Amino acid sequence: MTALAQELVAAAAHLAGLGLSPGSSGNVSVRDGDRILVSPTGTDLGALDPGNLSVLDLDGNRLDGPAPSKEYPLHLAFYRRERATRAVVHLHSRHAAAASCRxxxxxxxALPPLTPYFVMRVGQIPLLPYAPPGDPAQAAELEGLAFPCRAALLQNHGPVVAGTSLRAAAEAAVEVEEASALHLLLGDRPVRHLTPAEATELARRYGTYWEPAH
Structure with a gap:
């Protein structure tokens, strides 16, 4: 598990270095079989210690280490939704947080298909209604969504993103921030989105999810 812990710490430091995790905000996790390594509560993602991570089971019971981030139920929701999920990233990145207020x-x-890379790396990203940080009811809502997704925007809060690897989750989190920035920059101007056929074909080819707007 040491190598996986070091990989988690490196991914967290990378995201913090990009300025996507101000202060002690944000949290990351990675799955190792039936155990989850999670960043501890109140920690700076740029200064995690691979020997001092929280270890949980899939029911949220703490097996080892310090208390986990209070957002750990969101992480568990993604692991339970899709067995292929291996990592989850939750950030308070500026543009994605702003997009979550719209x-x-x-x-x-919550975001339109503005670029191929957003669809390829993220796919559809529903907006979950506001709840206080750490509210288990919000995690239950995420887990119970009736359609597939590997990311969500938490209203007035920020993004939470899952991936089949730490690298995939981190890249998707960056792509959510970039797509959010474009969405805000374009504002109410006339915009060409990818067509439904273009978006669904990219999602099919790259293993993400995109369904026609409802």
Whole structure:
């Protein structure tokens, strides 16, 4: 597990170095079989210690280490939704947090398909209604969504992103921030989005999810 812990710490430091995790905000996790390594509560993602991570089971019971981030239920929700999920990243990145304060583009995606890379790396990203940070009811809502997704925007809060590897989750979190920045920059101007056919073909080819707007 040491190598996996070091990989988690490196991914967290990378995201912090990009300025996507101000202060002690944000949290990351990685799955190792039936155990989850999670960043501890109140920690700076740029200064995690691979020997001092929280270890949970899939029911949220602490097996070892310090108390986990209070957002750990969101992480567990993604691991339970899809067995292939190996890592989860939650950030308070500026543009994604701003986008979470706006009305969603559609029922199934807060952000429109502006670029191929957003669809390829993230796919549809629903907006979950506001809840206080750490509220287990919000995690239950995420777990119970009736359509597939590997990311969500938490209203007035920020993004939470899952991936089939730490690298995939980190890249998707960066892509959410970039797509959010474009969405905000374009504002109410007339915009060409990818067509439904273009978006669904990219999602099919790259293993993400995109369904027609509802």
């Amino acid at each position: 009305q969603p583009w559609s029922e199934r995606s």
